[in-house]
Amino acid sequence: MIQIENLTKRYGRFTAVDGISLTAEPGRITGFLGPNGAGKSTAMRMLVGLTPPTSGTATVLGRRYVDLTNPAAQVGTMLDASAQHAGRTGREVLTLAAMMAGVGRAEVDRALERVALTPAEADRRVGRYSLGMRQRLGLAGALVGDPEVLVLDEPANGLDPAGIRWMRSLLQEFADEGGTVLLSSHLLHEVEQVADDLVVIGRGRIVARGTKEELLRSSSTLVDSPERARLGQALARAGLPAEAHPTGGFLVEAGPEPLARLALAEQLPLTEVRPGDQRLEELFLSLTADDAREHSA
Known part of the structure; x- marks a missing residue:
């Protein structure tokens, strides 16, 4: 130790x-x-x-x-x-x-x-x-x-x-x-x-x-549906900030409960609802931004 x-x-x-x-x-x-x-x-x-x-x-x-x-x-x-x-x-x-x-x-x-x-x-x-x-x-x-x-x-x-x-x-x-x-x-x-x-x-x-x-745990939620386009439209109408995730689905700044309620109201099947982990690089850059050296041409 x-x-x-x-x-x-x-x-x-x-x-x-x-x-x-x-x-x-x-x-x-x-x-x-x-x-x-x-x-x-x-x-x-x-x-x-x-x-x-x-x-x-x-x-x-x-x-x-x-x-x-x-x-x-x-x-x-x-x-x-x-x-x-x-x-x-x-x-x-x-x-x-x-x-x-x-x-x-x-x-x-x-x-x-x-x-x-x-x-x-x-x-x-x-x-x-x-x-x-x-x-x-x-x-x-x-x-x-x-x-x-x-x-x-x-x-x-x-x-x-x-x-x-x-x-x-x-x-x-x-x-x-x-x-x-x-x-x-x-x-x-x-x-x-x-x-x-x-x-x-x-x-x-x-x-x-x-x-x-x-x-690396994030406050966002990764959510996906076989009807991905309709899911994206529903998230936009509900005013839930979302961005496309590289592996599919959306990374939404909300917990799983409002997403479940939205899916029920919209009759949307969901195939994935889980915490959206951030990458170590993102965490590192956010925590050490004050120490980063800016290079100018």
């Missing part, structure tokens, strides 16, 4: 992280989202002891990271996959990570196999790795000590679609076995696919948090 309470980091007059609190539970994947410069990386660095907080607390498995008996084995971290020694081979980088975690060489081979780096790739110098291969090596380093917790900053960066699907399966398997995952990413679609819980940060402050279902 990860627990962050009132965590703050100031650099002079600038507040990078402003009193944030969040919990990442075992057996669940928590997506940590925010625009560039919102404070995600700073918060993660404070969590794993790389940046001292100005105030507040951050604990992993009930203790500060620096107080863990063997942090490299208990918490797998990947905060910057590009920060690997370009002159070493992938196997050498991973062997050093295994030594820090106190595990044997067999775990190196297991981690390489787990992230699908071949023996030939493992014996290649990191300076010749693609960005995607560096990401795989960084994830292998996070996994080599068989940790209970993963803290990952942009783990899908540089991966192709097949690699992203592979990473999604790996993280889901890790969580299904009781592990805790905290990951940040700008790939909102992928976070939506893999995360159980979401935390959105903007300008150093938490602007939303909760389960994915809670945050």
Whole structure:
């Protein structure tokens, strides 16, 4: 488990992280989202002891990271996959990570196999790795000590679609076995696919948090009928704001009860009446609009 309470980091007059609190539970994947410069990386660095907080607390498995008996084995971290020694081979980088975690060489081979780096790739110098291969090596380093917790900053960066699907399966398997995952990413679609819980940060402050279902639930209703054209006309006559949904039917700014009454009055058969969930991208943009950078030509 990860627990962050009132965590703050100031650099002079600038507040990078402003009193944030969040919990990442075992057996669940928590997506940590925010625009560039919102404070995600700073918060993660404070969590794993790389940046001292100005105030507040951050604990992993009930203790500060620096107080863990063997942090490299208990918490797998990947905060910057590009920060690997370009002159070493992938196997050498991973062997050093295994030594820090106190595990044997067999775990190196297991981690390489787990992230699908071949023996030939493992014996290649990191300076010749693609960005995607560096990401795989960084994830292998996070996994080599068989940790209970993963803290990952942009783990899908540089991966192709097949690699992203592979990473999604790996993280889901890790969580299904009781592990805790905290990951940040700008790939909102992928976070939506893999995360159980979401935390959105903007300008150093938490602007939303909760389960994915809670945050993506909309006040609108998706309604459809085999007589779709007549349904659209009835909605317009009733003054109910509606827009066509990409998968069919209408997204209506109303609850199911007035729609049921309308269908009864109009003798309209309905094939679908359910909450109209919004997309993560829509939620993200609405919550972080103040932090968005406008580009002008």
